[in-house]
Amino acid sequence: MRPEGEAPDFWTPLRTATRSRIGLGRAGDALPTAQVLALRSAHAVARDAVHLPWGADAIERGLRDLGLEVLRVASQAPDRATYLRRPDLGRRPADLSAVPEAGGAGPDVGIVLADGLSAKAHDDHAVPMVAALLDRFRRAELRVAPVVLAEQARVGIGDHIGERLGVRTLIVLVGERPGLSVADSLGAYLTHEPRAGRRDSERNCVSNIHPPDGLGYDRAADVLLGLVRGARELGASGVALKDRSPAGGEIGP
């Protein structure tokens, strides 16, 4: 049974204007079988993106192939169920001993991959997104810290990691909460001088990175490089930087 095997009808041209599930038909008062199963499948894919572990080993290999040093950190959330219930634990590292402490000024830029709410986002996009960033940072002669893979982790964990690495600017790539139509969207959060206690208003966000439908790697990396430069110049990230940046701090759908 296929969800979209129907002949063109009144709704077909309207579907070009919205992804909404319009004109689904009826089985009595209920949805037709194919539509019920289509919705259930989309929900299943989204749930799997939330609950299945990410392919951290494959991502680490991909990053090493780019010539990057890779470190691993876990948050204080011991498992997925706790992680979902306790966002505060996902923002704090369990142990940072794997991360070298910078004596004096550290590298210019740090990159943390936090699994967030979508493993699939990282499995699909983490390595090529980091590659696009690395390409721009190298050309801009910015020194890049070892990349840190943080598990059961939210954006805030980057503040602790970035502070220890001593980086000037930190980019956290995080798996965004899956929707029914997109389960593999990556978000990038930029924080100037990361340290514990930074507020969300002190970050800039580039969301919806999931080519081919969402934002592409090159465009996202260009915007992020612009934000890195802007933050270094301004000495701050967040609302103040967003107001100055022609690219905007946020690129939505």
Next chain:
Amino acid sequence: MSRYRQQIAGRTYAFDHLVDVLAKASPRRSGDELAGCAAETDAERAAAQWVLADVPLVDLLENPVVAYESDEVTRLIVDSHDAAAFAPVAHLTVGGLRDHLLETAATSGSSAALAALSPGLTPEMVAAVSKVMRNADLISVARARTVRSAFRSTIGEPGRLATRLQPNHPTDDPRGVAAATLDGLLLGCGDAVIGINPATDSARAAGDLLHLLDEVRTRYDIPTQSCVLAHVTTTIELMEAGAPVDLVFQSIAGTEAANRGFGVDLAVLAEAHAAVGELDRGTVGTNAMYFETGQGSCLSADAHLGVDGRPVDQQTLECRAYAVARAFDPLLVNTVVGFIGPEYLYDGKQIIRAGLEDHACGTLLGLPMGVDVCYTNHAEADADDMDTLLTLLAAGGVGFVITVPGADDVMLGYQSLSFHDVLAVRHTLGLRPAPEFEAWLERVGLLAGDGRIASVDAGSSALRQLAAR
């Protein structure tokens, strides 16, 4: 020495303060665990419920959970309390109030009796009594109390279930919004409001959407109201500019600090209420405010602490938001129950319980309550849980629910109810649309002879031009 003590199975449980008793008596939910105020064991929760059942209602009146001096919501609650309405229950404890409400609900004339009581009840009393009620009690009490409100349609009549048609679009594309609106109308939805969450909060974008909805409504002479759910200050600006504003929307919460986080206070809500009243665009009623609430909003704004810095449980804070709503004679109030995520309501069981609590507590306080029966993809919930909650709420006489095409809100990224879900529950429980809207459905050929929504071909329906633009 703790003031409140209770033995369960040989062990004594002690509670320092009424705020702790309320929190620990609350049925289990992740948000209270996150806030650190939940009972640590089931036995402690049961002990707290015994203690709470013995608390005199006057203690709740005299000991606000958030200080009077520092919180304008508390001042609103205390200053607007109607002692005469409270008098018949002033001698009761929380447990006594539960019995009184259920006895009243079981008699004829229950709605008038409960309506007379509403101004005498405070949010804290209603929250407290709900904590010693089972789900069935919440349904019985909510069903016993009719709350009517009206603008161009009437919400809350017994035997009716209205809907908000929510045609959201990620970029506010007018064709996309119109297509979703047509889909909903053809499935008999939109009688409570056609309401869009705008993708941005710009006044211009909101104004464009208002004109679009107003044009659709006037073109087909639909007896409903439209709303663009922009920030209240944006809507005030739009009213000043002469935009066709039917309803003023705002998200609200149960503490002054949380409302400040939303960028509002009672003064700005009063300003908007006065301005929309002057527009006087309703035909069958004058209720013109629309509020959304939801358990957990205070905690997520870090504005959940009460007296002595004690965390207040999220259900008590939710009830305090209803005190804000009832000060402005709203047409619609709904809790967006499963939207906030698993850190506040973890699974289907918690979402269902919270939805029933919110409906019953808002109704007891005299509000025209609806519910956004919904869940996110990271909660342990699914469409079956939503079926259960919708059916229970409809049995309890809920005024309206939120509906989106195919249950999938492509802008906000969560699942609410589908138009179909409402057709099904209306038929199962013998419920009908709002009366004015039902008459319109008949005029445009969308009502079948048996009162159900006719299955019509969109391309030959009277509304087919709606999406042509």
